[in-house]
Amino acid sequence: MPNLEQLTTPCLILDEARMTRNIRRLADKAAALGVTLRPHLKTAKSTEVARRVLTDGVGPATVSTLAEAEVFADAGVHDILYAVGITPQKLPRVLALRDRGCDLVILIDSIAQARSVAAAARAAGKPIPALIEIDSDGHRGGLRAGDTDLIEIGQLLHGSGAGLRGVMTHAGESYGVSGWAAHAEFAAKERDATVAAAQALRAAGLPCPVVSVGSTPTAHAAEDLAGVTELRAGVYMFFDLVMAGIGVCDTDDIALSVLTTVIGHQHDRGWVLVDAGWMAMSRDRGTSAQAVDQGYGIACDIEGKIYPDLIVRQANQEHGIIALRPGSSATLPDLPVGARLRILPNHACATAAQHGSYHVIPADGSAQLRQWHRFGGW
CATH class of the missing domain: 2.40.37.20 (D-serine dehydratase-like domain)
Structure with missing residues (x-):
């Protein structure tokens, strides 16, 4: 060697041939499902990997820290979702990134967050677009599709000029089951929860252009993403033993x-x-x-x-x-x-x-x- x-x-050590094969596998899957692929760069944290996994090296992309957003924006990535719930203290950095020409979108799931984003957008006189996180499996954060707060959050964002970009979910519980059929079931839950939330927002007269779903297990097992606009996944570019253990990949893919x-x-x-x-x-x-x-x-x-x-x-x-x-x-x-x-x-x-x-x-x-x-x- x-x-x-x-x-x-x-x-x-990174095996570029295996990584490339993994990247192509999910890109082909997203294309077949008719959705945009928004890779999560939290695993890679590398501009060299980003150039190989993103469309034309510039996005769309998902990140889990503002440091990631800043580094990738410096490298020319201009379409980024910061997929961790926002805090008021981080909004100045968000605005600074947007001022540099990066279409950075944030994530919220509470009225308190929505109010702080709305206030910051009004004070700056600039949009701070957000996705509302939807809870599709009880794994972590997010609102249920039928939660009454969903519409109020949407109205706060839209009415303040901050910008309601859409909804997203992450079926983290899919990591706890094994096999294609089980992961496909979680993929259907992601789809149904986000599509229902999007329909509720639209019925209330609110925009919802983005319907975003994804985890590495569900992205690979999804069969029908009708009503979904984009698919997210992260560890798929490298894979690991956890993913092999639940049947998403083989050890030869790591x-x-x-x-x-x-x-x-x-x-x-x-x-x-x-x-x-x-x-x-x-x-x-x-x-x-x-x-x-x-x-x-x-x-x-x-x-x-x-x-x-x-x-x-x-x-x-x-x-x-x-x-x-x-x-x-x-x-x-x-x-x-x-x-x-x-x-x-x-x-x-x-x-x-x-x-x-x-x-x-x-x-x-x-x-x-x-x-x-x-x-x-x-």
């Missing part, structure tokens, strides 16, 4: 891994010690509640081939303990000190957040690795 032996470990080096052994315990602990992998144990617990990640050889039943069983800050899965009859491979391994992560967002750059295996097969910067912060 080109240059992987020369890297300082632990570090983050584009992200952590390169690590063997630093020692506890032979009597069947342990292989590596230099990737939770600082490199994160503490995310998202597969622990699934049918197969993958520990802190699955171990692969330097080429990315999975070792049967070999997982990161324990993680300290800078030490990972690799061992066979409990009950396995597989043979522990010979992994001497200095051997290089790649670990597939439970949660790509959490693992990527531990690193400042991607070491990219080029899709064109060239021998030279590339390095793409990633950023953090709020």
